[in-house]
Amino acid sequence: MALLEISDLKTHFFTREGVVHAVDGVSLAVEAGSTLGLVGESGCGKSVTALSIMRLLPTPPARIVSGSIRFGGRELTELSERELEDVRGREIGMVFQDPMTALNPTLTIGTQIVEVLQRHLRLDRRAARRRAGELLAEVGIPHAFERLDDYPHRFSGGMRQRVGIAMAIACEPRLLIADEPTTALDVTVQAQVLDLLDDLRRKREMAMLLITHNMGVVAESADDVAVMYAGQIVEQAPTPELFDRPEHPYTEALLSALPDLDDPLARRSRLAAIPGRPPDLVDPPAACRFASRCPYAELGDCCALEPPPLRELRPGHWVRSAHPASERHLAHA
Amino acid sequence: MSATQIAGRMAGVDAGAPIRQSSLWQDAWRRYLRNRGAVAAGAVFLLLVVWCLVAPLVSPHDPNEVDFASAYQGPSWSHPFGTDQFGRDLFTRAALGGRISIGIGFGATLAILGIGVVYGAISGFVGGKLDNALMRFLDALYGLPYLPFAILALAIVGTVDFWTMVVALSIASWFITARVVRGQIIILKENDYVRAAKAVGVRWYAILGRHLLPNTLGVLVITIFLELPGVILGEAFLSFLGLGINPPDASWGSMAQDGRDSYRAHPHIIIIPSLAIATLVLCANFIADGLRDALDPRTKET
Amino acid sequence: MKPPLLTVTDLKVHFPIRSGVLFDRTVGHVKAVDGVSFELEEGRTLGLVGESGSGKSTTAYAVLQLLRPTSGSVRFAGRELTRLRGEALRRTRREIQIVFQDPYAALDPRMTVGRIVAEPLQAHGLGSRRSRRASVARLLELVGLDGSYANRYPHEFSGGQRQRIGIARALGLNPRLVVCDEPVSALDVSIQAQILNLLKDLQRDLGLTYVFIAHDLAVVRAMSDTIAVMHEGRIVEQGPAERVYTSPQTDYTRALLAAVPVADPERMRRRKRERRRLQPALDAR
Numbered sequence: 029m030a031l032l033e034i035s036d037l038k039t040h041f042f043t044r045e046g047v048v049h050a051v052d053g054v055s056l057a058v059e060a061g062s063t064l065g066l067v068g069e070s071g072c073g074k075s076v077t078a079l080s081i082m083r084l085l086p087t088p089p090a091r092i093v094s095g096s097i098r099f100g101g102r103e104l105t106e107l108s109e110r111e112l113e114d115v116r117g118r119e120i121g122m123v124f125q126d127p128m129t130a131l132n133p134t135l136t137i138g139t140q141i142v143e144v145l146q147r148h149l150r151l152d153r154r155a156a157r158r159r160a161g162e163l164l165a166e167v168g169i170p171h172a173f174e175r176l177d178d179y180p181h182r183f184s185g186g187m188r189q190r191v192g193i194a195m196a197i198a199c200e201p202r203l204l205i206a207d208e209p210t211t212a213l214d215v216t217v218q219a220q221v222l223d224l225l226d227d228l229r230r231k232r233e234m235a236m237l238l239i240t241h242n243m244g245v246v247a248e249s250a251d252d253v254a255v256m257y258a259g260q261i262v263e264q265a266p267t268p269e270l271f272d273r274p275e276h277p278y279t280e281a282l283l284s285a286l287p288d289l290d291d292p293l294a295r296r297s298r299l300a301a302i303p304g305r306p307p308d309l310v311d312p313p314a315a316c317r318f319a320s321r322c323p324y325a326e327l328g329d330c331c332a333l334e335p336p337p338l339r340e341l342r343p344g345h346w347v348r349s350a351h352p353a354s355e356r357h358l359a360h361a
Numbered sequence: 362m363s364a365t366q367i368a369g370r371m372a373g374v375d376a377g378a379p380i381r382q383s384s385l386w387q388d389a390w391r392r393y394l395r396n397r398g399a400v401a402a403g404a405v406f407l408l409l410v411v412w413c414l415v416a417p418l419v420s421p422h423d424p425n426e427v428d429f430a431s432a433y434q435g436p437s438w439s440h441p442f443g444t445d446q447f448g449r450d451l452f453t454r455a456a457l458g459g460r461i462s463i464g465i466g467f468g469a470t471l472a473i474l475g476i477g478v479v480y481g482a483i484s485g486f487v488g489g490k491l492d493n494a495l496m497r498f499l500d501a502l503y504g505l506p507y508l509p510f511a512i513l514a515l516a517i518v519g520t521v522d523f524w525t526m527v528v529a530l531s532i533a534s535w536f537i538t539a540r541v542v543r544g545q546i547i548i549l550k551e552n553d554y555v556r557a558a559k560a561v562g563v564r565w566y567a568i569l570g571r572h573l574l575p576n577t578l579g580v581l582v583i584t585i586f587l588e589l590p591g592v593i594l595g596e597a598f599l600s601f602l603g604l605g606i607n608p609p610d611a612s613w614g615s616m617a618q619d620g621r622d623s624y625r626a627h628p629h630i631i632i633i634p635s636l637a638i639a640t641l642v643l644c645a646n647f648i649a650d651g652l653r654d655a656l657d658p659r660t661k662e663t
Numbered sequence: 664m665k666p667p668l669l670t671v672t673d674l675k676v677h678f679p680i681r682s683g684v685l686f687d688r689t690v691g692h693v694k695a696v697d698g699v700s701f702e703l704e705e706g707r708t709l710g711l712v713g714e715s716g717s718g719k720s721t722t723a724y725a726v727l728q729l730l731r732p733t734s735g736s737v738r739f740a741g742r743e744l745t746r747l748r749g750e751a752l753r754r755t756r757r758e759i760q761i762v763f764q765d766p767y768a769a770l771d772p773r774m775t776v777g778r779i780v781a782e783p784l785q786a787h788g789l790g791s792r793r794s795r796r797a798s799v800a801r802l803l804e805l806v807g808l809d810g811s812y813a814n815r816y817p818h819e820f821s822g823g824q825r826q827r828i829g830i831a832r833a834l835g836l837n838p839r840l841v842v843c844d845e846p847v848s849a850l851d852v853s854i855q856a857q858i859l860n861l862l863k864d865l866q867r868d869l870g871l872t873y874v875f876i877a878h879d880l881a882v883v884r885a886m887s888d889t890i891a892v893m894h895e896g897r898i899v900e901q902g903p904a905e906r907v908y909t910s911p912q913t914d915y916t917r918a919l920l921a922a923v924p925v926a927d928p929e930r931m932r933r934r935k936r937e938r939r940r941l942q943p944a945l946d947a948r
Contacts, residue, residue, distance in 0.1 A: 379819040379820050379824070385816065552768050552771075553763040553768040554768065554769055556761075556763070557829075559729055560727055560756060560759075561782060561783040561786055561835075562753040562757065562783070563786040564753075564786070567786065571782075572771050575773045576771070576772070
């Protein structure tokens with residue numbers, strides 16, 4: 029059984045302008061010790077999914093309308109707030125995108141890490157402080173023990189993110205959720221932080237849910253990839269499989285739209301842009317949500333009338349489309 | 362034809378329709394309407410202003426007519442607010458007094474705004490040494506307590522009429538406004554659209570007038586309703602001290618001063634104008650709060 | 664051989680660090696740009712690449728004279744920009760324009776799209792109100808937007824659409840050189856591709872010259888003929904894009920290239936090994 033299993037999760041935002049179906053039927057699984065990359069563009073619902081797991085969304089206007097989130101056999105949606113507080117930090121750690129705002133500027137780094145350790149592991153101050161120093165060293169901060177007494181503003185962006193990671197893994201959680209952990213960082217620092225996450229994960233046998241909009245990041249760090257679009261998972265497969273044989277038209281288009289670093293003809297050619305825009309999530313299309321931008325959808329197609337289900341095309345490779353790549357040559361009958 | 366070829370051809374041709382249709386002012390207005398306190402306060406404020414304008418026109422009584430026979434009467438049908446020590450109808454006088462109090466209030470507030478905006482905008486826009494000098498000077502002025510200063514100003518001028526009161530009240534009250542406007546301008550200056558205007562060759566006065574000042578409108582409107590109470594209370598206080606508008610014209614403050622001697626036996630003479638002032642000040646505060654919430658950029662949709 | 668359209672020589676932008684309570688003393692300088700030189704031929708694109716704090720945006724602003732350089736020369740079409748003042752500078756601004764990074768901050772929220780796009784024309788007194796309206800419609804269509812959008816406000820549009828509006832504004836005066844300051848960094852991948860294609864088409868159709876600033880090396884490669892890699896205010900490597908990407912000469916450039924995430928798991932594994940090897944070049948951070 030997977031460590032984290034999400035089944036048909038629906039998280040909606042009830043606003044004055046209407047109900048935003050931010051997450052509309054998401055199912056995914058993260059196996060213990062492996063990394064699942066959740067990738068998608070802005071507004072697709074990936075961050076909302078992560079925050080739903082930890083119930084960190086403001087509850088008006090957000091609400092988990094239906095679905096189940098099972099972690100280590102326990103149903104998270106049924107836990108009380110107090111029980112959930114025990115899970116947060118201790119069993120599931122979270123790293124956020126913005127290293128500037130994730131840390132309290134008025135407390136020293138040491139104080140913040142010690143706070144986490146004391147809350148969950150009930151260590152006395154001296155032991156907690158020692159552990160905090162060890163953690164900082166583990167995430168690659170030089171002069172770790174001296175730095176415990178520094179305030180966040182004395183760290184650079186990359187260092188702050190490392191501190192955020194240290195806090196997230198302090199209590200040895202079994203699952204680490206990283207929500208766009210490198211987006212706000214320079215590309216060289218980004219690479220270092222991803223390498224760090226990878227090393228930590230392997231050393232501690234942690235599972236990781238890595239959320240990002242950057243296909244390159246998941247190519248590097250994830251064992252499996254799930255692609256999200258308009259609140260739903262549209263494709264999921266092991267990483268090499270997804271990049272070698274993408275099935276969903278959106279995945280294909282996304283990969284084609286990326287400028288290739290090593291392409292000598294890049295200057296002369298045009299990028300394969302996807303026309304149009306993602307659908308409005310207040311009133312999503314009743315059928316396939318990608319249909320209006322899909323080069324294969326035709327009027328009268330089944331996908332224009334009914335939402336395509338998420339089906340297992342090949343072992344381990346799931347697609348939500350009526351026109352996956354491997355079936356296209358069959359369609360023209 | 363492959364997906365990439367099709368997609369590539371269609372790119373750039375159609376960027377799609379706008380994603381939402383509303384104006385910022387409409388959004389702000391809607392947000393304001395949701396605040397019941399602010400809406401009620403706005404209605405009462407409006408009613409008060411209308412009353413001040415209309416009541417004297419339809420009143421059967423001459424506000425300045427002395428009639429000792431009817432002096433010190435309590436509220437009745439012919440005199441809804443009663444009469445004062447000279448037998449003058451308080452209902453009509455209060456309305457007239459309102460015109461003057463509110464008039465002075467807005468007059469002084471606009472003067473404060475005028476001076477403050479000019480000072481603050483120049484300081485914030487030009488920046489550098491001029492900004493430094495202007496702000497240090499402002500710091501020095503901060504120490505001036507505005508009421509004694511107003512008293513001094515009135516004493517020097519001698520007579521107290523509408524305009525001298527406006528000047529006295531605004532002379533030493535524009536400092537905060539100047540600071541606020543300067544702060545706004547400094548923040549707005551950093552926006553890319555200001556740099557874009559500079560890059561295009563728009564002249565500095567056009568940048569100030571077209572880009573910077575209109576974007577401070579929200580803050581200015583709120584400032585009006587924040588300064589108003591202070592000014593009105595200031596005028597009332599000065600009148601109460603006897604430095605008010607020369608009779609027979611009256612403001613609420615001077616009416617309150619009239620009633621000072623007889624307040625034990627005939628409290629209504631001092632209560633009526635005081636209540637009027639309190640109502641206006643309360644409403645202005647509620648409106649200012651409502652406006653602040655309505656125009657708060659954090660809740661604006663982007 | 665025509666001379667290059669833009670020649671920058673030893674450009675320096677130093678910001679004084681002031682301290683003191685009553686009287687400011689200059690205690691040091693922040694050397695945002697510290698001796699940058701490059702050339703750009705008409706119709707070509709120079710990719711200016713670097714991480715945050717490298718000075719690439721400051722360089723662009725200094726070229727445009729939005730910031731006055733501390734020293735150095737900027738020659739554009741035979742004119743020395745650093746010596747121009749007042750009206751002469753204003754007139755030259757017609758030929759050099761800029762597209763900004765943040766589509767949400769680059770447009771005045773209180774002005775309609777039409778006024779925003781028309782403002783450059785108005786500032787230079789070009790045409791009548793009617794002819795300007797026609798120009799605005801034409802410019803909007805040029806960037807893929809419907810002419811009727813002129814009456815709407817910026818907040819009614821998405822990031823990609825706002826960026827198009829910004830481009831339309833930049834083109835109003837028929838500039839020869841357009842500085843693109845991270846024009847797609849704030850956009851999603853699918854929209855990014857649309858805007859990059861638009862910029863390419865416009866360059867081809869209007870004969871524009873670009874200084875293209877970005878931190879995404881893959882994007883820069885797709886857009887540039889020559890590349891300049893900036894680090895801490897200096898250009899550490901410069902040359903034809905082809906050469907810089909295939910045989911970088913400095914460790915910093917190599918480390919930068921190795922750090923870019925690439926959507927290919929096989930290549931990523933190789934690049935990871937390369938990164939570990941180059942770690943010392945970056946350890947100052």
